């Protein structure tokens with residue numbers, strides 16, 4: 001049998017109960033923008049493994065082909081070098097829109113480009129969703145809460161964001177992306193989903209991307225001091241990437257628009273994070289204090305009650321269990337790099 005588009009296809013609802021016995025779920029055509037990046041490539045692995053036809057759209061600003069190597073040659077996989085700031089015509093059922101640099105170092109590198117990616121890129125993907133009747137998922141961020149005055153953060157909190165600071169290209173860019181998403185939903189009846197992602201770590205992060213977990217892990221492996229910015233008492237909550245990917249897929253397949261916080265509520269100061277990295281990699285690792293960057297949020301921790309209740313989702317992997325999985329990948333890449341240099 002052939003099935004109508006996703007909107008009315010009962011076979012792909014999360015309930016599962018509606019799938020008639022013996023009838024296989026129809027393979028979906030799914031676009032993942034930013035699919036060559038850290039989170040995107042893990043998502044692609046899951047989608048390909050479940051039998052979907054996956055198209056990755058990426059301009060390789062921070063993404064790498066190596067992250068997707070295992071899918072090359074698979075007829076269900078396609079990689080398109082394309083900048084989402086430019087329009088694109090595709091025929092698909094679902095759009096996971098991840099394209100956007102996520103590390104502060106990367107998104108501050110060319111702030112105007114970051115805004116274009118968030119605004120024009122999201123507009124183009126929503127235009128595409130509207131044209132073909134696809135379901136659209138935006139990967140927004142906990143940064144929409146800015147330097148939050150409420151703790152932990154619930155989805156109802158509107159945030160405390162500096163509109164003219166060095167982080168604004170990302171924070172305000174994502175806030176506008178959320179606005180566009182809701183306006184396409186209300187105005188053009190596009191099926192949308194919004195995830196607000198909290199700090200996520202895992203294998204395939206760029207080694208020198210400036211984010212705290214990747215910095216500390218690479219530094220400890222290289223026997224360099226871990227660079228703590230400010231007094232190190234600011235907090236973040238760190239989620240392992242497989243937990244995030246599970247949350248994104250449940251959100252896409254479920255019946256709720258969101259926004260949903262997707263993060264691990266385990267909260268750590270940067271000094272505590274350094275301690276965990278020491279335990280996992282090198283008990284003798286040293287730390288070194290550096291001045292902090294402007295507008296750095298003082299604390300961040302997700303309230304995930306809504307995702308628990310509506311998506312039946314919560315993270316499973318604690319920092320002390322997730323870090324070793326990332327360290328293994330970093331060890332190979334850090335020492336692989338060194339070997340190349342020696343040769």
Ligand code: NAD
Pocket residue numbers: 033034035036037038039040057058059060061062063064082083084085097098099100101102103106117121139140141142196197198199200201206
């Ligand atoms: P990443 O930098 O590893 O991946 C981003 C990908 O998008 C890269 O492959 C990059 O090349 C691509 N890209 C960037 N600009 C593009 C453009 N104009 N056109 C096409 N492709 C473009 O980052 P990530 O950690 O995988 O983050 C993925 C998404 O999740 C981002 O939207 C980010 O804002 C969001 N997010 C991530 C975190 C986190 O902790 N990792 C937290 C909050 C939100």
Ligand code: UDP
Pocket residue numbers: 086087088089090123124125126127128129130131
């Ligand atoms: N767009 C796209 N692919 C499509 C459909 C639209 O890239 O398949 C782009 C389109 O070029 C436009 C944006 O998405 O820049 C918004 O499209 P929409 O149709 O909502 O608005 P309009 O084209 O009327 O401005």
Ligand code: UDP
Pocket residue numbers: 103104199210211212213215216227228229230232234236270292293296297
């Ligand atoms: N940070 C740090 N040392 C580093 C990199 C970052 O102490 O080498 C701090 C940074 O000041 C911030 C926290 O770690 O308070 C998280 O920074 P990251 O760039 O990883 O993510 P974000 O600020 O986007 O949450």
